[in-house]
Amino acid sequence: MKKLLSTLILMVLAPLALAAPPKQATYEVKNMTCGTCALAIERALKRAGGVSKVDFDGKAATVIVQFDPAQTSTASIQKTITEAGFPAKLRAERG
Numbered sequence: 001m002k003k004l005l006s007t008l009i010l011m012v013l014a015p016l017a018l019a020a021p022p023k024q025a026t027y028e029v030k031n032m033t034c035g036t037c038a039l040a041i042e043r044a045l046k047r048a049g050g051v052s053k054v055d056f057d058g059k060a061a062t063v064i065v066q067f068d069p070a071q072t073s074t075a076s077i078q079k080t081i082t083e084a085g086f087p088a089k090l091r092a093e094r095g
């Protein structure tokens with residue numbers, strides 16, 4: 001009974017321990033000309049998964065992506081943005 005209880009506790013706590021803190025990556029993105037472009041990028045990233053937040057800086061032509069490193073990677077995010085029609089280059093990584 002005691003063993004069962006500790007197993008249950010482990011089952012509940014393990015995913016919490018595995019969830020890595022979010023990381024942030026900034027990409028230089030080409031072809032981003034209007035709000036619809038930003039929306040297309042955001043949609044593509046959310047569909048690909050592992051991305052919690054997407055911010056845009058139209059002036060600097062950058063996209064700032066917050067993601068779970070356990071679910072996706074900077075390379076994978078770069079590929080998703082590029083394949084959505086906006087060639088992306090990783091500029092900075094944090095977290």
Ligand SMILES: [Cu+2]
Nearest residue numbers: 033034036037
């Ligand atoms: Cu556009």
